[in-house]
Amino acid sequence: xxxxxxxxxxxxxIVGVCLLALVVVGMPLKYLADNPVVVAAxxxxxxxxFMIYLVATFDLSRRAHWPxxxxxxxxLSGTIPFLSFWAERKVSRDWVPAxxxxxxxx
Numbered sequence: 001x002x003x004x005x006x007x008x009x010x011x012x013x014i015v016g017v018c019l020l021a022l023v024v025v026g027m028p029l030k031y032l033a034d035n036p037v038v039v040a041a042x043x044x045x046x047x048x049x050f051m052i053y054l055v056a057t058f059d060l061s062r063r064a065h066w067p068x069x070x071x072x073x074x075x076l077s078g079t080i081p082f083l084s085f086w087a088e089r090k091v092s093r094d095w096v097p098a099x100x101x102x103x104x105x106x
Contacts, residue, residue, distance in 0.1 A: 016084035
């Protein structure tokens with residue numbers, strides 16, 4: 001189960017950075033400077049990576065036995081800038097106590 005969390009954390013950060021690049025750099029360049037190069041390059045990459053993010057989130061939610069609503073909220077967090085970073089941190093912090101309890105000899 002630790003592998004699913006690691007995969008989720010990595011892809012959450014990648015998707016978050018791509019989305020920030022798209023929104024903070026690409027969109028202003030496209031609409032203010034009439035230069036769509038960044039959007040043309042980062043947009044499709046973000047779309048593809050977001051699909052991988054959805055699969056990684058589904059895998060993690062299945063292994064962690066999340067309710068459907070939580071899984072959906074974590075999936076949607078990849079669509080709002082900065083929210084994927086917060087969701088990744090929240091999921092990781094929620095996961096750590098469960099992992100530590102599993103290692104306990106009691």
